[in-house]
Amino acid sequence: MYIVAIGWLYVTLLIAVNEPSIVAGIISFLFYGLMPCSLLLWLGGSKARRQRRAHRESLANQRLDDGDRGDARADQ
Template sequence: MTAIAWIYVVGLMALTEPSVVAGLMTFLLYCVIPLSILFYLTGSGRRKRKAARIAEMNARAVANAPASTTADDKTKTADT
C-alpha cells in the first residue's frame, strides 16, 4: 500500500517537471529504481523459503523413487 502511495507522489512530482526528460528521470530515479531495490530486498526471504521448499520436494522425490537398476542388471538384460 505504501508503494502505491509513493508511486502516486512521485508521479505527481514528475508531472510538475518542466520537460518530459526531467519528468522521466524524476520518475526513474525517485520511484522505479528505489522501489525495485526495496522489492528485491524484501523478497529475499520469500526466495529462500521457495528454494528450501523445492529442495525438500526433490529430496522427497528421490527418497520415494524406486530403487534404480544396477549395472549387472543392465548387462544381464542386454545379453539375453
C-alpha cells in the same frame, strides 16, 4: 508493503508531472520512483524467495528418497 510502494509511486508520479520538461519528468520518476521502489520490493521479497527455494529443494529430495526406497524394496 505493497501499499507503501503504490503510495510512493503515486507521489513520485505527481512530482514527475510537475517537472518543467518531459525528459526531467521521466528521469525523476525513474530515479526517485521506480528504482528505489524496485529495490525495496526485491529486498523485501528475498526471504520469500529463499523459503520457496528451500521448499522446492526439499520436495526434490523427497522425490529422490521415495524413488530410492521403492527400488530397494523391489530388490529385497
